[in-house]
Amino acid sequence: MFRRLLAPLAIATLLLGCAPANTPFRTNATQAGEAFAGTVSAADPRAEAAGMAILQRGGSATDAAIATMLALTVVEPQSSGIGGGGFLVRGTADGTVETFDGRETAPAGATPDWFLNEDGSLPPFRESVMSGLSVGVPGNIALAKLAHERHGKLPWATLFEPAIRLARDGFRINPRLNNALSSRSERAGFSAEAKALFFDMKGDPHPVGHLVKNEALAQTLEDIARGGPRTFYTGSRAATLAKTVARATPRDGAMTLADITGYRAKPRDAICGSYRAHRICSMGPPTSGGVAVLQILGMLERFDLAASGIENPATWHLFLEAQRLAYADRELYLADRDFVSVPVAGLIDRDYLARRSALIDPGRRMATVAAGQPANAPMALADGNEPPERGTSHFAVVDGTNTMISYTSTIEGAFGSGLMTGGFYLNNELTDFSRAPEVSGRLVANRIEGGKRPRSSMSPAIVYDPQGRPLLVVGAAGGGTIPVQTARSIIGVVDFGLTADRALGMPFLMAFGDRVLVEQGTWLEAAKPQFEALGHTRLFARPAPVKANAILRRNGIWDSARDPRIEAQLELP
Numbered sequence: 001m002f003r004r005l006l007a008p009l010a011i012a013t014l015l016l017g018c019a020p021a022n023t024p025f026r027t028n029a030t031q032a033g034e035a036f037a038g039t040v041s042a043a044d045p046r047a048e049a050a051g052m053a054i055l056q057r058g059g060s061a062t063d064a065a066i067a068t069m070l071a072l073t074v075v076e077p078q079s080s081g082i083g084g085g086g087f088l089v090r091g092t093a094d095g096t097v098e099t100f101d102g103r104e105t106a107p108a109g110a111t112p113d114w115f116l117n118e119d120g121s122l123p124p125f126r127e128s129v130m131s132g133l134s135v136g137v138p139g140n141i142a143l144a145k146l147a148h149e150r151h152g153k154l155p156w157a158t159l160f161e162p163a164i165r166l167a168r169d170g171f172r173i174n175p176r177l178n179n180a181l182s183s184r185s186e187r188a189g190f191s192a193e194a195k196a197l198f199f200d201m202k203g204d205p206h207p208v209g210h211l212v213k214n215e216a217l218a219q220t221l222e223d224i225a226r227g228g229p230r231t232f233y234t235g236s237r238a239a240t241l242a243k244t245v246a247r248a249t250p251r252d253g254a255m256t257l258a259d260i261t262g263y264r265a266k267p268r269d270a271i272c273g274s275y276r277a278h279r280i281c282s283m284g285p286p287t288s289g290g291v292a293v294l295q296i297l298g299m300l301e302r303f304d305l306a307a308s309g310i311e312n313p314a315t316w317h318l319f320l321e322a323q324r325l326a327y328a329d330r331e332l333y334l335a336d337r338d339f340v341s342v343p344v345a346g347l348i349d350r351d352y353l354a355r356r357s358a359l360i361d362p363g364r365r366m367a368t369v370a371a372g373q374p375a376n377a378p379m380a381l382a383d384g385n386e387p388p389e390r391g392t393s394h395f396a397v398v399d400g401t402n403t404m405i406s407y408t409s410t411i412e413g414a415f416g417s418g419l420m421t422g423g424f425y426l427n428n429e430l431t432d433f434s435r436a437p438e439v440s441g442r443l444v445a446n447r448i449e450g451g452k453r454p455r456s457s458m459s460p461a462i463v464y465d466p467q468g469r470p471l472l473v474v475g476a477a478g479g480g481t482i483p484v485q486t487a488r489s490i491i492g493v494v495d496f497g498l499t500a501d502r503a504l505g506m507p508f509l510m511a512f513g514d515r516v517l518v519e520q521g522t523w524l525e526a527a528k529p530q531f532e533a534l535g536h537t538r539l540f541a542r543p544a545p546v547k548a549n550a551i552l553r554r555n556g557i558w559d560s561a562r563d564p565r566i567e568a569q570l571e572l573p
Helices: 002-016 045-056 061-075 125-129 140-151 156-169 175-183 192-198 215-227 235-247 257-261 289-300 313-333 350-357 479-494 500-505 528-533 564-570
Strands: 038-041 085-091 097-102 266-268 271-275 278-282 391-399 404-412 461-464 470-477 509-512 515-519 539-542 547-554 557-562
Touching: 038 045, 038 061, 038 547, 038 557, 045 061, 045 156, 045 391, 061 085, 061 140, 061 156, 061 215, 061 391, 061 404, 085 140, 085 278, 085 461, 097 140, 097 278, 140 156, 156 215, 175 564, 235 257, 271 289, 278 289, 278 479, 289 313, 289 350, 289 479, 313 479, 313 509, 313 528, 391 547, 404 461, 404 470, 461 479, 470 479, 479 500, 479 547, 500 547, 500 557, 500 564, 515 528, 528 539, 557 564
Parallel strands: 515 539
Antiparallel strands: 038 391, 085 097, 085 404, 097 266, 271 278, 278 461, 391 404, 391 470, 461 470, 470 547, 509 515, 547 557
């Protein structure tokens, strides 16, 4: 862990520029006897360093989270950034929790048949993604401004300095970005602007170690830093964004300047629950993730997982069964509650979860799983056909006041829609809606409508210990796997007493309908006979499609960690 932190701290020194030479860059520090500026966990050390630089300048956790998001726009263009949106959860030492919704919105002209052919059939998924049909109005800049107005300490423009420097001076392509460019080259190089940045004259992705200078993005960030969010949501930049999307939209109702100008980030009520006397808070709709995490944990609370053991297939059988029940509810009920009645309180009610948990047999897989009937649930909804999500990044911040920020940012798929403007990729979040608006004559809750926010799996979470003290900031990337990763990490900390890096590094397994993915090369794969004896007969082994980040307090020290699986993908020659 200590070795991993050396690179971000060195980068932070460069990002600070004029900081005194003796400025201490410490990710972990005791609260007594040493100043504790804070700590950051992100999917890229250079983004981590951007957040740390802001903390060292006296910024709040909110300031540092914004700087991290902006830096990720530069160095992790395949996953997140200002062309997408996100969710932010903020918790203070006294237990006050707020959540902010920067999820993208559909243009006003979008109708439920948005993705359908004229004959009512569904086109190939690629045709929906790599077009203006998939692009929602980006929300990250509005989210950042809303959070900064409430909880920022440093000037708005200061937060942009590390990202501007990375974009203008250049950053080197790491193995992870190179792999993404190679495996998603059609989408990554869909626009001429992107191809000129990331590909050579022969059309091949630039190699690991190649220096990328993104002057267009540097100029975009400078304009927003100087002029505020109105520079992004009004004027020539917004008009260009709208035209870029409209030109690529093969039907009426395309995004307009008014759609962009009218976008608003929203404060939302946090959703909170308890697990073994720990208070857990996350984001509510339009994401399904927070509900799913609380449901999984709530259904597992009656089982003594610690006694069962961390390397016992029976333990993880219970986890799989709780997943299946939570995801059945997710598919039917979760959507943008500004448009659809979502029974959030009923879904996380302890009595309801106890009834759902009673369906779990410790000795045998449930033959079938269906959605339950929580209080105030609409009864005439259908399950939609949302595709898997891919391009997302999670980051976590704790500052010197023990304020926790859990922020998940996304452009949906790897490189989003493939469309680029101003040096950044535009999202394909609208394909998070069900492309079919109804099934068997019943409406799908997550159907597309003008101004609506698509359902997400993002699950930014914070955890307080049984004494009410800040304990854990956690979240993940990986589409539909996100709630499972987040719940699993909390179980690792609460039930098994693991450190942050060990909790994130636990072997991964997840139920996909009747099939179960177990992480290749782990004890889970070797335990296939035991899982089969419990009724899980359709196991398949694959590398884990996961990418989590966390900050955990142990013995008064905050420990920053990222998923150990991606460490080798971040190393530069």
